Structure formats: C-alpha cells, structure tokens
Amino acid sequence: MRELTKVMTLLNRYCLLIIISFIALFPHHGHTKVYIDINTPAGKKLPIAITDIKNIGGLSGQPAAVLTAQADLLRDVIMHDLEFSGLFNIIDKKAYIEDKNKRSDDIDFKDWRVIGAEALIKGVFIAEEDNLTVELKLYDTFQTKMLVGRRYIGKKGNIRVIAHKFANEAMEAMTGEKEIFNTKLLFVSNMSGNKEIYLADYDGYNLRQITRNNSINLSPRWSPDGKKILYTSYKDGQPYVYMLEIATGREIRLSNQPGINIGARWSPSGKEIALTLSRDGNPELYILELDGMKFRRLTNNWAIDVSPSWSPDGKRLVFVSDAGGNPHIYMIHSDGTGLARLTYEGKYNASPVLSPGGDKIAFARMNGGRFDIWVMNADGTGQVQLTADSGDNEDPSWSPDSRFIAFTSTRGGGAARIYIMRKNGENQKLITYDNAEKAGSAASPAWSPYLE
Amino acid sequence: MKRHSLTIFVLSITAMFFVVTGCMDIVKTEEDIEKKTEPSTAEQTAQPKEEEAVAGKEDAAGTIKEEKVEEQSIKESPLSAQVEAKADAMKELTAMAEKEGKLAAVYFEFDSSTVRDDMKLALDNNIEWLKKRQDVKVELQGHADEKGTNEYNIALGERRAHSIKRYLADSGINEARISTISYGEERPADLGHTEEALAKNRRVEFVIIK
Numbered sequence: 048m049r050e051l052t053k054v055m056t057l058l059n060r061y062c063l064l065i066i067i068s069f070i071a072l073f074p075h076h077g078h079t080k081v082y083i084d085i086n087t088p089a090g091k092k093l094p095i096a097i098t099d100i101k102n103i104g105g106l107s108g109q110p111a112a113v114l115t116a117q118a119d120l121l122r123d124v125i126m127h128d129l130e131f132s133g134l135f136n137i138i139d140k141k142a143y144i145e146d147k148n149k150r151s152d153d154i155d156f157k158d159w160r161v162i163g164a165e166a167l168i169k170g171v172f173i174a175e176e177d178n179l180t181v182e183l184k185l186y187d188t189f190q191t192k193m194l195v196g197r198r199y200i201g202k203k204g205n206i207r208v209i210a211h212k213f214a215n216e217a218m219e220a221m222t223g224e225k226e227i228f229n230t231k232l233l234f235v236s237n238m239s240g241n242k243e244i245y246l247a248d249y250d251g252y253n254l255r256q257i258t259r260n261n262s263i264n265l266s267p268r269w270s271p272d273g274k275k276i277l278y279t280s281y282k283d284g285q286p287y288v289y290m291l292e293i294a295t296g297r298e299i300r301l302s303n304q305p306g307i308n309i310g311a312r313w314s315p316s317g318k319e320i321a322l323t324l325s326r327d328g329n330p331e332l333y334i335l336e337l338d339g340m341k342f343r344r345l346t347n348n349w350a351i352d353v354s355p356s357w358s359p360d361g362k363r364l365v366f367v368s369d370a371g372g373n374p375h376i377y378m379i380h381s382d383g384t385g386l387a388r389l390t391y392e393g394k395y396n397a398s399p400v401l402s403p404g405g406d407k408i409a410f411a412r413m414n415g416g417r418f419d420i421w422v423m424n425a426d427g428t429g430q431v432q433l434t435a436d437s438g439d440n441e442d443p444s445w446s447p448d449s450r451f452i453a454f455t456s457t458r459g460g461g462a463a464r465i466y467i468m469r470k471n472g473e474n475q476k477l478i479t480y481d482n483a484e485k486a487g488s489a490a491s492p493a494w495s496p497y498l499e
Numbered sequence: 500m501k502r503h504s505l506t507i508f509v510l511s512i513t514a515m516f517f518v519v520t521g522c523m524d525i526v527k528t529e530e531d532i533e534k535k536t537e538p539s540t541a542e543q544t545a546q547p548k549e550e551e552a553v554a555g556k557e558d559a560a561g562t563i564k565e566e567k568v569e570e571q572s573i574k575e576s577p578l579s580a581q582v583e584a585k586a587d588a589m590k591e592l593t594a595m596a597e598k599e600g601k602l603a604a605v606y607f608e609f610d611s612s613t614v615r616d617d618m619k620l621a622l623d624n625n626i627e628w629l630k631k632r633q634d635v636k637v638e639l640q641g642h643a644d645e646k647g648t649n650e651y652n653i654a655l656g657e658r659r660a661h662s663i664k665r666y667l668a669d670s671g672i673n674e675a676r677i678s679t680i681s682y683g684e685e686r687p688a689d690l691g692h693t694e695e696a697l698a699k700n701r702r703v704e705f706v707i708i709k
Contacts, residue, residue: 330654
C-alpha cells in the first residue's frame with residue numbers, strides 16, 4: 048500500500064513536470080479548451096446533464112428520505128448555480144436514458160450524446176452520522192473524458208458549500224474564468240425589529256445575523272480579503288464606523304469623530320478607508336490611513352459629500368455631492384486633485400460603485416419620483432437604464448467578476464428586497480432568504496470579493 | 500515549415516491529452532471543508548428583555564392618553580382672530596410638547612435644509628420657551644424622508660439640525676445648550692409612503708435633555 052502511494056506521488060510529480068514543460072514549450076497552445084465564452088451571453092447555451100447524486104454508503108441507520116433530501120439538495124444547488132450563470136441549457140432528468148442501476152463511473156457516453164448533452168455531471172456520496180463525503184465529476188461527453196474530479200470530506204451542514212465549490216470548479220473548467228458561486232452578500236434587514244447586518248450566500252441561503260445590538264446598523268462593506276467588514280452603527284449614540292472580523296467577532300470602533308461618521312469603504316489595497324465625516328462642520332470625504340490611523344481630508348466645499356467608492360487601482364474615487372444644487376456623481380483622485388462631475392441628468396443621483404473591472408459605474412438615479420439602477424462608463428458617458436417601472440431600485444453592488452449587480456428594490460409594493468441581475472439588466476431575480484418570509488426589509492447589499 | 504510546426508503541435512496536444520487525463524485519474528483532490536471555511540459569525544449580547552418591551556407599551560399608552568386631554572383643552576380656548584388662534588394653538592402645543600419632553604418639530608422641503616417661512620412661528624415659540632427655561636438643554640434631531648440613500652439622508656438630517664441650531668444661535672440661544680444628531684431616514688415619524696407621510700418625516704425634532 049505504501050509502495051503504491053509512493054508510485055502515485057512520483058507519477059503525480061512526473062505528470063506535473065510534463066505539463067509544465069508543455070506549457071513552457073508551447074505557451075500559445077497551453078490553454079485548455081474554452082467550452083463557453085462568457086463574454087457572449089447571447090451565444091449558444093451549453094447543453095449539460097446532471098444525474099442524481101447517488102448514495103453509495105447504505106442507510107447507516109438513517110431514514111432513506113433524509114439521504115434522498117441530501118442528494119437532491121446537492122444536485123439542486125449545483126443546478127441552480129449553473130442556471131444562474133445563464134450559460135447552460137440543463138437537460139431535464141426525464142430525458143436521461145442511462146440505466147440508473149449502473150455504477151456511477153461506468154459511463155457509456157453515447158447515452159448522453161444521444162440526448163444532446165455535451166457535458167455531464169455525476170456524483171456519489173456517503174453520509175455517516177454527521178460526516179459527509181461527496182465525490183463529484185464533470186465529463187466532456189464528446190471527448191469522453193473527465194474535466195473535473197473532486198472529493199469533498201465535510202459535515203452534513205456543508206452540503207451547500209460543497210455544491211457551490213464544485214459548481215465553481217466545473218464552471219472554471221468550462222469558461223476559463225474564476226467563478227462567484229461561493230461568494231456572499233452582506234445586507235441590512237429589520238426582520239428583528241431593528242436594522243441589523245446579515246450575511247447570506249450569494250443565492251440568499253445560509254442566512255446569519257452579524258450584529259445584534261438593537262440599534263441602527265447600516266452600510267456593511269467587505270474588506271478586500273473578505274475577512275472583515277465595516278459598518279456604520281448608532282449603538283454608541285452617534286453614527287460611528289466599526290470594523291468587525293467575521294470569524295472571531297473581534298471588533299474595533301474605527302471612527303468616532305464629532306458629528307457623523309458614515310459610508311466607509313475599504314481601498315483595494317486594504318490599507319486605507321474612505322468615509323464621510325462632518326467633524327469640520329460639513330459632510331466631507333476623508334481617507335483614513337489604517338497604518339497610523341491618520342485622517343486625510345479629500346473634499347472641501349459647502350456641499351454634502353457622501354458615498355465614496357474606489358477604483359480598482361485605488362487611484363480614484365466616485366462619490367455623491369450636491370455641490371451642483373442636487374445630488375450628482377463626481378470623481379476625484381485619491382490625493383484630492385482632479386475633481387470632475389460625471390452626471391448632469393436626473394434630480395437625484397446616488398450610490399455610485401465602480402465595477403471590479405474598473406470600466407463601468409453602477410448608480411441609482413431618480414426620475415419622475417422613482418429610483419432606478421443605471422450603468423455608465425467610468426468617464427460618465429454611455430448612460431444606460433437597467434431597471435424600470437418596478438418601485439424604487441437602489442444600492443447597486445457588483446459581483447467580483449463584474450458580470451452581475453445586486454440591488455435593493457421595492458417592486459411589488461412591499462418592503463425592500465434584494466435582487467440580482469446581469470450587468471445589462473437581464474434576468475432580474477429576487478434573492479429570497481430562508482426564514483425571512485415573515486416580514487422585514489432587506490437592503491443595501493454588499494457583494495463579497497472572491498472567497499476561499 | 501508551417502506544416503512541420505503544425506504536426507508538432509498536433510502531436511503534442513495529443514500527448515498532452517493523455518498526460519492530462521492520466522493525471523486526472525490519479526490526482527484526487529480532497530478538501531477539508533470543515534468548520535474553518537464557515538466563519539463562526541459574530542453574534543453579540545443578549546435578546547431584548549421581556550419587561551423592557553412591556554414597559555415601553557405602557558409608556559406609549561400613557562402618552563396617547565395625555566394627547567387626548569390636551570386636544571380637548573385646545574378646543575376650549577377662545578378663538579378670536581386667526582393669527583392669535585394659531586399662536587395660542589402653538590403655545591398649547593409647546594406646553595404639550597414640554598410634558599412629552601419635546602418642543603414643536605420643524606418641517607422641510609425635499610432635499611432642503613432651508614428654514615421654511617411657515618415654520619418660523621413654531622421656531623420662535625420654541626425659542627421663547629427656551630429663553631424662559633435657561634436650565635434646559637435641547638438636542639436637535641435631524642431626519643429625512645425615505646427617498647434617496649441612507650448615507651445622503653444622514654448628511655441631510657445633520658444639515659437640517661445644523662440649520663436650526665444656527666437659527667437658534669442667531670436668536671440668542673447659547674450654543675452650549677444645543678446638541679445635534681442626525682438619524683437620516685432611520686426613524687420616520689410616519690411609516691406611510693405617501694407624499695403626506697414623507698413630508699412629516701422631513702423634520703427636526705427638539706428633544707429636551709436636562
């Protein structure tokens with residue numbers, strides 16, 4: 048047995064070496080096949096089949112229904128992720144002709160090609176007590192080969208995490224791009240009676256409460272490494288900015304200057320924080336250097352200056368100012384020079400955010416009494432409206448791959464809810480979160496960076 | 500020459516295919532995705548206490564009762580001229596507000612912190628009372644309606660509170676007696692979404708603090 052392991056380790060090293068030399072020899076031909084080009088969303092969708100995830104561990108003293116539910120959840124989450132991307136045509140289970148009693152790895156690819164599936168996902172799992180082992184594979188049915196094979200060893204409570212992780216791997220193998228299925232959303236909800244900060248998976252599930260201080264908590268924002276959050280809270284009386292480490296609960300009060308301390312946002316380097324302070328009498332933008340805790344004033348005028356958001360290179364910020372009479376979007380360099388106005392239309396322009404790619408700005412604009420989400424180029428040109436006739440739509444937040452936008456909407460007449468859409472406004476989708484159907488708003492989404 | 504390199508490329512891709520598929524069968528990724536990938540969320544302190552909620556209810560009921568009594572007494576006042584009546588009503592309101600720990604609220608136009616002419620009577624009444632009661636300090640609480648962003652509205656609420664503070668200071672109230680806070684759109688006086696409701700929420704409240 049030990050011998051075998053040794054040989055396999057050697058083989059692994061050998062394989063890696065060969066791959067590396069191939070890549071070195073043929074740099075232009077080293078890329079893997081791209082099954083889907085994500086930049087042409089209107090292109091043909093890839094037909095894919097996902098079989099039931101098979102329990103190979105027996106009952107282990109559990110009701111069969113529990114195991115079936117686990118298998119269904121694994122499949123459903125993977126399927127939902129792939130559907131969400133808008134890049135797949137998932138072939139209905141009823142069309143599958145493969146003999147279900149066959150071993151999972153005994154595949155006749157003809158069975159799949161014949162029903163039109165170009166890709167295939169299969170999997171098995173073993174559930175014993177609280178432990179869960181899941182093996183998932185992605186195949187190319189034409190080249191009859193495995194593209195991704197993963198085994199996950201975890202707990203039963205990790206089913207969603209496992210499914211998202213595999214969906215990520217599968218998508219990356221087919222698109223060549225990093226995927227967002229294990230990203231998360233921070234948001235504000237008053238479902239407890241007060242505005243508190245909550246955390247959920249990008250699809251709205253796996254809801255957790257982050258603050259529980261019965262005060263007012265606002266504007267949650269991620270650190271670039273996804274480990275900490277910034278938020279504004281009234282828990283000490285005035286609106287101050289707090290920094291919380293999610294895993295440990297360690298928190299510091301980051302800014303408690305006289306007056307308001309609001310809308311803090313991390314610079315891409317993680318070394319600085321932009322925020323609004325009124326300590327000098329008027330709401331102005333400041334940059335707080337975390338190393339040394341020094342404040343640097345950025346704007347200096349009689350107007351309200353709020354909601355700063357950084358460019359990915361950290362050199363510029365977009366923000367809202369009413370210096371022109373009503374709220375409009377401006378850009379300024381992080382050294383305080385180069386102030387430029389970007390919007391002139393609309394009675395009220397708000398919450399601008401630069402895409403992680405840096406080329407687009409999403410923002411909210413009020414026209415005719417209602418707010419809608421708009422997108423424009425980073426220089427203010429090419430303004431396009433993405434939502435319409437659907438209540439107030441505010442607080443846009445980009446996905447880390449710049450392909451989706453989360454936002455708040457009051458469509459349907461009820462309390463505010465969080466929606467996700469493609470960056471061109473297509474496929475606007477309510478992100479429901481479990482156990483919150485009862486009541487309460489959900490607003491101010493902050494989409495996480497890529498997470499481990 | 501071109502053909503030669505193409506042959507090499509095709510051969511190497513074929514070889515690569517076998518190597519990669521071969522490797523995949525050997526390499527089995529195992530990921531330990533136990534607790535550490537799932538951050539233990541930070542949930543602070545305790546739930547609100549039952550008794551606190553009950554006490555709050557009683558308070559609210561008491562306040563409503565008081566208001567009813569005052570409304571009756573307003574009706575009983577002789578209403579001579581219209582302006583006088585308005586001033587009288589304002590005095591009654593001020594008396595009522597004093598009992599509640601609040602003076603009359605001041606209302607604003609959308610996205611504005613300019614003191615409206617029709618609000619000056621209420622303001623002057625508050626000032627008159629503050630001049631009589633030199634022992635009292637007041638907190639000006641600035642509010643905004645729900646339109647627009649939370650952040651802009653906190654800034655707007657603060658600006659409204661500052662605008663009233665300046666008005667009081669210009670009228671001779673010592674600034675040391677005045678503090679400000681902005682709640683933005685977070686504490687509406689009216690939970691409705693009509694323009695009438697929104698107008699009631701664009702306000703500065705005078706809260707008496709001793």
